[in-house]
């Protein structure tokens with residue numbers, strides 16, 4: 001029998017993954033070398049094809065775009081906005097926001113900065129390449145390279161901006177200024193979003209902030225190079241985020257999809273908008289009231305696609321703070337569904353599993 005490239009019998013995934021990692025130039029390195037066929041480690045899992053693509057009659061489904069303008073001017077308007085946020089968080093776990101006060105010029109420069117990072121001189125970029133996740137500033141390809149069953153067509157840098165911001169001189173020079181400016185603005189927006197989310201849960205506006213949900217901030221700069229065989233792989237496998245909350249800035253290429261009712265629904269590029277999504281930890285503390293929506297990114301043939309995810313959570317930082325379902329939301333009819341965990345323990349479990357297509361949340365159920 002003739003062996004095909006999909007024949008797994010002669011396929012030593014572990015050593016191919018290691019060789020890829022050791023190049024330290026990620027997926028962009030493959031594209032720069034001119035590959036016309038993608039290596040097998042990038043083949044998506046067959047089950048990624050089981051769910052349906054959004055079809056014509058699914059176009060009536062789209063995540064809401066919420067206008068945050070006039071929020072502070074008018075209490076009636078604020079109530080309406082909170083109501084829209086509540087509805088989006090209970091159904092999709094995703095919404096887009098406009099008039100959020102981050103200028104388009106800052107958003108554009110942030111995307112340009114991520115592009116400059118990934119497209120800078122290879123020797124300079126390689127110095128940031130590591131899997132040591134205690135580093136405050138680093139880059140690699142596929143954080144879960146050694147645990148995920150399938151490798152994604154994506155390179156990523158990660159910068160921990162809070163609670164202990166790196167020294168400016170430790171930030172990559174090609175995007176230093178905009179990293180500082182964008183993170184300042186997105187942290188301010190994060191505080192506002194946690195107020196709205198607290199109100200949407202029927203709590204005091206400061207409740208989630210007082211629980212330190214906004215304490216940790218991680219900026220993640222994704223680079224999805226143009227792929228020669230985009231139908232064979234994914235930019236990001238199906239997953240939900242481990243954060244409390246994620247604010248995502250995407251460019252015009254598209255490919256981000258959220259799973260709803262067994263359909264993959266496109267999240268289109270909206271000029272000037274930011275995407276907001278609930279992460280696993282907020283689903284956990286809301287006792288399943290808010291949904292951590294599963295999503296993925298298709299590979300594209302026309303990129304590079306750039307996106308910037310801001311994760312609100314403290315990640316692997318050692319703290320003793322325990323998070324469980326918020327007491328004020330519980331009752332006899334609504335008993336706690338989850339056991340308490342530290343953010344670090346949750347993340348350790350999430351990372352160990354990698355983006356393997358199943359959520360980490362059920363493992364924390366009582």
Ligand code: OGA
Nearest residue numbers: 222241250256297307309
């Ligand atoms: C993520 C993510 C989506 C994107 O970083 O968790 O889902 O568009 N990113 O890059």
Ligand code: NI
Nearest residue numbers: 239240241295
């Ligand atoms: Ni995500």
